[in-house]
Amino acid sequence: MSDHHSDHHSDHHIVPQKTYLAIFACLIGLTLLTTGVAFIDMGPFNTPVALLIAFTKMLLVIFFFMHLRQSSGLIRIVLLAGFFWLALLIALTSSDYRTRSWTPVPQPWSASAPPTHP
């Protein structure tokens, strides 16, 4: 009961219908955008742009449809913890794959061979 005062009856705030419709329009717009830019060659940036758009869409859904905007700090921390741990999992796993090839290249057959790398 100690956390009561911080998030007092926040869930009861009613969001106007207009807001939901506007957010929906944004989401549709972003979907069309991400589909559209997939047809443009942006070199290495296609993936980051697609993920950025997806991330924006996620934030819209979380903050407006899921009412995170009206939720308590505790719930925001819980959600952040989820994303943080997911990031840990992906980062510490993929760093293995990214650095495996850094290991010194096996040396050639015998000492008489010329030096292998600059």
Add this chain to the structure above:
Amino acid sequence: MQGFPFQPEQASTIARSVDYLYFFITAVTLFFTGIIFATIFYFMIRYRRRSPDEKPKAIEGSLPLEIMWTAIPTLIVALIFVWGSTLYFRNAEPPRGSMEIFVTGKQWMWKIEHPEGQREINELHVPVGRPVKLTMTSEDVIHDFFVPAFRVKKDVNPGRYTSLWFQPTKVGTFHLFCAQYCGAFHAGMIGSVIVMEPDEYERWLSGGVAGESMEAAGEKLFQANGCITCHLADGKGPAPSLLGVYGQPVHLTDGQTVTADDAYVRESILLPRAKIVAGYTPIMPSYQGQLTEEQIGNLIAYIRLLGKVQAKPQEEGKQ
């Protein structure tokens, strides 16, 4: 120290350095276990309950003490970390000029192939005093090549190469264990490493059932599997020449550069379309399932040999 019955034999250069660290951590362990046990016993006796309604005064804690017993362990583990990592990194790279031996793990045996062509099963003969590098792969599940007397161990994975090296310091016969659980007869996947005097090793090499050398076997495979029809030596064939390629950087169609090491050559044989050399088309078929791990090892040995032949200056746009 050698008489101590609870120490495995020290038979490689690595073993001695690892043992020093091992003894240091043992000392740390004994020291702290001793302190904790002694303190607890002392307090248990000194502050035993003398009357049922005793009410000791409260002690909140002590920041200086907390800082002290955070800092001291931190310093000790930092030392162990640096020490252990330095050794590990030193042991990760085989010294130049190591003798190379090819090891294949298979449920439940070790197949070993010397460059000169000697093959043995569950036995590894090496000369004393020379660094030996093992290139290892598995035909089925994960195994692990473990020689306690050398303090070396490495998983042997299917589908890729791992390597380890050691320099024996003692003549003798030592245990070779599989240390990664690999199925029903995991415990039977053991063998011995036989360290010999160099001249004795030479005699062993020349005697026995020497087959053809790995390179020679690889050359035969290179012809039999049709590699030679495209990978022409003069670089004018539909596939790049392999002269002087091994160990050198290779430029790919996607702009990346990779070094032609064992892993790259292996991948190029099994998954030829994964990395295409700049200026060539992906026409090579995959040899997945058509070559055994030993045959791939032989082919790599041959390609390494080709790598030592000086490439002709006009081919391979190398900066």
Add this chain to the structure above:
Amino acid sequence: MSTATLEPRVHAPRNYLNADYGWKSWLFTLDHKRIALLYMVSVTFFFIIGGSFAVLMRIHLVEPQGALVQPETYNKLFTMHGIVMIFFFLIPSIPAVLGNFLVPLMVGARDLAFPKLNLLSWYIYLVGGMFTLYAGLAGGVDTGWTFYTPYSSTYSNTQVTAVAIGVFITGFSSILTGLNFIVTIHKMRAPGLTWFRMPLFLWAMYATSIIMVLGTPVLAITIFLLALEHLFHVGIFSPALGGDPLLFQHLFWFYSHPAVYIMILPAMGVVSEIIACFARKRIFGYKIVAFSSVAIAVLGFLVWGHHMFVTGQSIYEGLIFSLLSFLVAIPSAIKVFNWTSTLYKGSISYDAPMLYALGFIGLFTMGGLTGLFLASLATDVHLNGTYFIVAHFHYIMVGGAVMGYLGGIHFWWPKISGRKYPNGWAALAAAIIFVGFNLTFFPQFLLGYLGMPRRYAFYPAEFQVLNVMSSAGATVLGVGYLIPLIYLMWSMRYGPVAESNPWGATGLEWKTPSPPPTENFPEIPVVTEEAYAYAEEEAPLD
């Protein structure tokens, strides 16, 4: 520990045990205390199963060529021993038994936040357990509890799928328990019970729940993918199509390393309660001990790669994981120092729970310090995959977690059952377990250093002496575990009736009758003092 022997006590006041009778009142109960007892019976059942596998293994290893069974059978024994003990005994033991019983009592609430979810989690646990038992009866499984691919996915033709389903299902029981505890501790604390007035057991359960909630889903999806791989050979974890077996190990250890902290953190919480009570002292450095639990839970997620130093993962990755593994040693060391200092100028009595707790500190210290050998890259290369590992994690999981569990059971038994057990027998059992444990597992450190690999059904003759010592110790340990089982069951009927606070402990759970009424407290208590307010006056440290 069967509940069936509980008889109606006509003259006893109404409590959670005599509130209702009949099997329905137990199987459909929503009372956290009754669910805790359901869990106690089930984890004891699985402990006996897992323990008998261990006994068979130790008998088998008396002779170098194997004294008892075929190698295939031996492989199934250690696999089933690991799976049953880890997923069906150690992980649910303290959280689901003592946690379930105590969390609402300690926070001063009438129940957990979601009682139906709590009961559901027990049923989920049972269903998972049934799948695993089925797998055991239908031929067993021989992959090792680690399920390493491609052996488990492609080469093993034992009951991998059934066990995978069992472990997958049981995971959700653990998730639901953790979720329930987090919500309860956040939202249902009694008036006045601020975070820093909470008993350290609650802090430990909170930290444990974080791991359960964040880690277990990853195990679930990994086991799910493993089952798909096993059934369809899609190649995600096997090199046939370009999959990498090491990826399985990464995902598996992302949960399974923190899982060790699911076992040890609650035991640390139990030990904090016991030490404070039997030294009549507030825990030395309370806040630091509390925070170190959370630090262990968080750091525990960052060290999984130390299981993979010799697997061919990137050596730079190894470097990072080695460093992080050393870091997690520090909060553990801090806890040990603080517990020891709590004894200083205390009033120490040697009741049975205290003996278990002190045994825990000793064994955990040894288990923790031997972890240094395995966090250090160079020494781990030699020791990885040997009996040194086996000894190390048994010191943590058995010497640590099981000692903590038994200590907790002895400490709260009067509260749980309303009866007292014979203290002399309990002290004797604690001593036998401590000695038996060290006899069993200390020789395994030496075996490991000498180079004997784990999971060997037969072994070179030179290792026999130490193996026989270990097996001899195991019989002592086995006897040690049987004694409490007997006198605790005996005490339920014949033990003297316990008053509400037999140890003179602080904490809300001792302020309500033993056993507590169904609604826990006649009136929700108001907390006005710090945890462990044993003293009437304060003294400076000198």
Add this chain to the structure above:
Amino acid sequence: MTDAPAQLEHAGHSGHGDHAHQFENMEQQMEADSLGIWLFLVTEIMFFGGVFAAYAIYRWLYFAAFEGGSRILDIRLGAANTVVLLGSSLTMALSVRSAQTGNRKALVWLLIATMILGGAFLGVKAYEYNQKFVEHVVPSLDWAPEGAALAHLAPGGLDHAQLYFFFYFAMTGLHAIHMIIGMGLLLWLVLGARKGKFTPHYFAPVEVVGLYWHFVDIVWIFLFPLLYLIGGRY
């Protein structure tokens, strides 16, 4: 992962706004419900996270194969399905609002609309799955790509392409299972709403299912670019 915690808790006591016995008051109960469902969603993040992590690694290792596999998917169907699912999220959000305002009729119809949109999504998904069998690009069960599919997949290596399609089926399959569970929960809400179970004082089940539904939507928001848009279509 199949149940929404708070929901089960309150299935028993309907209509009236009374709090469950373990809580002191309704406010405490609502806060606990809310924290419970968000924690549950975090476990779902980690559950999907495992397969996303594996995907990320293989996509990096075998980019060409993943790019080729992506080309075989029908981007129009993927985009259309995204719109359908976002629409269902809108109707879900509006139904929570109707529950808050006490508009029972709107609540029932909006929940039904959400179910219809969810059903449409699953229908399109089923059609796409069927297409994969027609093209023989189902890993392990029916793997024999030919013609145009083969041309797309060959450059990246057929084995690695099979891995891509494994991820396609595993990820969309897990997502679809979550959708089906969500539809079941929606049906349960519709039945309750028709009986007038939910009032402006007690609508936690609607809110909880809503949060779950939005979460499933978010998973798809990421699956669409990760599976359909690899390497672009230029």
